[in-house]
Amino acid sequence: MRVIIESTPEAASRRAAQMVARLVRQKPVCTLGLATGGTPLKLYGELIRMHQEEGLDFSRVTTFNLDEYVGLPPSHEQSYRYFMQKNLFDHINVDVRNTNVPDGRALDFEKYGERYEQLIEDAGGIELQVLGIGTDGHIAFNEPGSSLGSRTRLKTLAPETVRDNARFFGSEKAVPKLAITMGVGTILESRRCLLLAFGENKAEAIAATVEGPVTAQVTASALQLHREVVVVLDEAAASKLARREYYEEVENAHRMLETGKLPWIEEA
Numbered sequence: 428m429r430v431i432i433e434s435t436p437e438a439a440s441r442r443a444a445q446m447v448a449r450l451v452r453q454k455p456v457c458t459l460g461l462a463t464g465g466t467p468l469k470l471y472g473e474l475i476r477m478h479q480e481e482g483l484d485f486s487r488v489t490t491f492n493l494d495e496y497v498g499l500p501p502s503h504e505q506s507y508r509y510f511m512q513k514n515l516f517d518h519i520n521v522d523v524r525n526t527n528v529p530d531g532r533a534l535d536f537e538k539y540g541e542r543y544e545q546l547i548e549d550a551g552g553i554e555l556q557v558l559g560i561g562t563d564g565h566i567a568f569n570e571p572g573s574s575l576g577s578r579t580r581l582k583t584l585a586p587e588t589v590r591d592n593a594r595f596f597g598s599e600k601a602v603p604k605l606a607i608t609m610g611v612g613t614i615l616e617s618r619r620c621l622l623l624a625f626g627e628n629k630a631e632a633i634a635a636t637v638e639g640p641v642t643a644q645v646t647a648s649a650l651q652l653h654r655e656v657v658v659v660l661d662e663a664a665a666s667k668l669a670r671r672e673y674y675e676e677v678e679n680a681h682r683m684l685e686t687g688k689l690p691w692i693e694e695a
């Protein structure tokens with residue numbers, strides 16, 4: 428796990444956008460996994476800017492979103508399809524037919540989950556999965572207790588998540604209590620994961636994810652089993668990490684390798 432700590436959410440989002448953009452430039456036909464929530468908004472804003480000002484081309488990109496609330500039609504302002512259209516897809520040149528967000532109106536969720544998994548497989552798997560994290564340490568809607576091998580399926584939201592998301596719906600009562608979500612196992616199969624977290628209210632979940640034991644009680648901790656994960660944080664979200672100095676050393680080493688300057692070799 429590579430942990431990158433930037434001073435602000437803006438700087439962290441720019442860093443994350445550069446990673447996404449590098450992939451899209453190197454591999455124009457690629458599959459991105461996308462997330463919703465407040466966290467990736469600045470990342471999407473930066474990708475839109477890169478498309479508009481630098482010609483970043485999404486025309487051959489396919490996308491898969493992590494999750495969707497059960498019962499919300501795509502036209503509902505709080506549906507994740509609506510969110511993606513408004514905050515990214517409507518502003519870049521992705522072909523909307525190549526964008527996939529689980530359908531919250533599906534009736535046979537078991538079958539639908541299998542179909543979503545198949546679509547991901549048919550697209551060649553997810554190259555880079557963008558992730559946020561819940562205050563209870565969940566990724567997508569894999570709430571505490573979710574199997575670390577789980578696949579796309581129906582999930583009941585934990586009370587903490589209902590409380591956190593009430594801000595978007597006006598009240599806790601209005602928050603859908605069920606969601607269809609990629610599983611932890613689905614997420615672990617993506618080739619690379621990019622986890623973003625900002626703000627003090629994510630600090631505990633991030634410390635548990637990065638430095639705690641791998642446990643189904645903090646589903647993001649399963650990312651420790653993945654071979655290529657980058658965690659991009661702002662100062663506040665990093666504030667409860669015990670090994671912060673080491674992560675900074677690792678980043679210095681990356682910079683030295685990029686510039687080809689390894690002082691101990693030059694001095695020898």
Ligand SMILES: N[C@@H]1[C@@H](O)[C@H](O)[C@@H](COP(=O)(O)O)O[C@@H]1O
Pocket residue numbers: 462463464465466467493494558559560561562566567568588
């Ligand atoms: N299903 C989503 C997650 O994918 C997201 O990571 C989380 C955090 O949201 P926010 O970024 O708004 O804090 O919220 C929801 O639970």
